[in-house]
Amino acid sequence: MIRIRVQLPAHLRTLAHVAGEITVQIDGTVTQRSVLDALEVNYPTLRGTIRDHITHRRRAFVRFFACGEDLSLESPDTPLPEPVATGREPFLVVGAIAGG
Amino acid sequence: MPWRVAEKRFAFSAACPLGHHYRSLRGCEMSSVRVLVGTHKGAFVLTSDGKRDKWDVSGPHFGGWEVYHLKGSPVDPDRIYASQTTGWFGQIIQRSNDGGKSWEPVDNKFAYEGTPGTHTWYDGTPHPWEFKRVWHLEPSLKDPDVVYAGAEDAALFRSADGGKSWDELAGLREHNTGPRWQPGAGGLCLHTIILDPSDPNRIFIAISAAGAFRTTDGGKSWTPINKGLVSDFMPEPTAEIGHCVHHVAMHPSRPGVLFMQKHWDVMRSDDAGDNWHEVSGNLPSDFGFVVDIHAHHPETIYVVPIKSDSEHVPPDGKLRVYRSRTGGNEWEALTRGLPQENCYVNVLRDAMSVDTLDKCGIYFGTTGGQVYVSADEGDNWKPIVQNLPAVLSVEVQTLS
Numbered sequence: 168m169i170r171i172r173v174q175l176p177a178h179l180r181t182l183a184h185v186a187g188e189i190t191v192q193i194d195g196t197v198t199q200r201s202v203l204d205a206l207e208v209n210y211p212t213l214r215g216t217i218r219d220h221i222t223h224r225r226r227a228f229v230r231f232f233a234c235g236e237d238l239s240l241e242s243p244d245t246p247l248p249e250p251v252a253t254g255r256e257p258f259l260v261v262g263a264i265a266g267g
Numbered sequence: 268m269p270w271r272v273a274e275k276r277f278a279f280s281a282a283c284p285l286g287h288h289y290r291s292l293r294g295c296e297m298s299s300v301r302v303l304v305g306t307h308k309g310a311f312v313l314t315s316d317g318k319r320d321k322w323d324v325s326g327p328h329f330g331g332w333e334v335y336h337l338k339g340s341p342v343d344p345d346r347i348y349a350s351q352t353t354g355w356f357g358q359i360i361q362r363s364n365d366g367g368k369s370w371e372p373v374d375n376k377f378a379y380e381g382t383p384g385t386h387t388w389y390d391g392t393p394h395p396w397e398f399k400r401v402w403h404l405e406p407s408l409k410d411p412d413v414v415y416a417g418a419e420d421a422a423l424f425r426s427a428d429g430g431k432s433w434d435e436l437a438g439l440r441e442h443n444t445g446p447r448w449q450p451g452a453g454g455l456c457l458h459t460i461i462l463d464p465s466d467p468n469r470i471f472i473a474i475s476a477a478g479a480f481r482t483t484d485g486g487k488s489w490t491p492i493n494k495g496l497v498s499d500f501m502p503e504p505t506a507e508i509g510h511c512v513h514h515v516a517m518h519p520s521r522p523g524v525l526f527m528q529k530h531w532d533v534m535r536s537d538d539a540g541d542n543w544h545e546v547s548g549n550l551p552s553d554f555g556f557v558v559d560i561h562a563h564h565p566e567t568i569y570v571v572p573i574k575s576d577s578e579h580v581p582p583d584g585k586l587r588v589y590r591s592r593t594g595g596n597e598w599e600a601l602t603r604g605l606p607q608e609n610c611y612v613n614v615l616r617d618a619m620s621v622d623t624l625d626k627c628g629i630y631f632g633t634t635g636g637q638v639y640v641s642a643d644e645g646d647n648w649k650p651i652v653q654n655l656p657a658v659l660s661v662e663v664q665t666l667s
Contacts, residue, residue: 216356
């Protein structure tokens with residue numbers, strides 16, 4: 168079991184009633200899908216807010232970052248970078264910047 | 268002592284020692300009102316005693332999120348449902364069991380039944396049905412755990428467990444005209460839900476820009492009720508569907524009489540929507556969004572004329588509520604206390620409501636962030652708050 172660090176945007180922290188960085192435990196390969204699955208099990212109010220309930224597609228204005236890389240367009244089943252999978256770096260869920 | 272909804276007088280009138288006619292003696296006790304305001308950046312709860320003079324303001328609840336609508340249960344007013352949404356994180360439904368002091372998210376999974384297919388896009392091409400948000404929440408008249416949700420893209424959902432799960436009443440979206448429904452400027456939204464107090468199986472809904480529909484079997488099957496509507500922007504102005512209905516109102520004592528603010532035209536039906544006729548009369552503009560009905564006089568109705576669909580501001584920069592005491596056609600401007608120069612706000616479709624106190628209170632909110640109250644049926648107005656985010660919805664609870 169690996170403890171994965173996750174950082175959520177402010178609105179989702181409020182919704183999940185958490186402050187700061189959180190962790191989820193993953194058993195097996197650490198991917199976007201396994202992290203989000205664990206996140207939604209631990210924090211059911213986040214279901215539907217990061218990815219679609221049914222299709223599990225990432226919501227259009229949500230992006231995923233880790234280790235300085237934008238991973239948003241990666242397959243959800245691609246293993247996350249080793250520093251994330253070992254808990255040294257966080258997996259970032261980011262609300263896209265919009266407006267002007 | 269828990270709050271109770273002040274009982275409406277249209278049902279069981281009884282004499283009151285003060286000479287008023289109330290449904291029960293309890294109605295003579297000091298009442299209070301709670302105004303639920305949804306805005307572009309959160310929800311606010313405004314409370315006052317029955318004088319409606321001094322107000323407490325709480326909020327923002329769900330700060331930074333669009334709150335399209337909040338509404339309390341008529342049988343348990345401390346049970347309130349709220350629709351919270353953003354383009355970033357989608358739809359959340361919040362529920363309060365203590366009159367809006369605390370909230371808990373309930374289920375936000377709004378899944379269309381089966382394979383939803385397509386409706387018609389702005390350019391006339393087929394477009395997949397996609398859930399975007401809940402525009403309106405309508406709690407049951409009988410059961411606080413039953414609540415209906417009107418969605419964009421247009422569909423009606425129902426929860427029987429206080430919002431913990433939602434099921435689509437798919438007969439509406441699967442109506443044979445559904446593939447021809449087109450969005451209005453605000454989207455293909457189901458924004459009006461009216462439950463008939465005399466018949467639990469009869470529900471009226473309205474969709475921009477498909478029109479109004481009625482079910483008499485609890486939502487299994489639906490009939491378009493748009494006969495008499497004329498929409499010149501359509502290739503066939505009197506078509507069965509395609510009308511941009513902005514809002515519909517019904518007085519609970521007369522469920523067969525409906526009033527409608529269409530895109531253009533204020534309309535009236537005396538046969539539960541089978542036929543409509545125009546009652547715009549002497550309004551300075553018959554474009555607008557809101558329409559509502561006096562709590563005790565079902566022939567007294569209110570609208571807020573807006574200049575045009577291209578400008579969305581009050582005519583002449585004057586914010587005027589118009590009242591008809593004759594069920595339409597003859598209108599009087601209500602201006603006392605409202606800005607009569609340089610006012611360029613809009614009043615959106617769910618942003619007017621009435622209380623049921625003896626002297627009926629009228630409330631509306633603007634895109635400029637003001638919420639106005641009239642404690643005397645519209646004769647005089649004053650702002651409750653002036654600097655909220657743009658107001659999307661206003662609902663009033665009369666408490667005793």
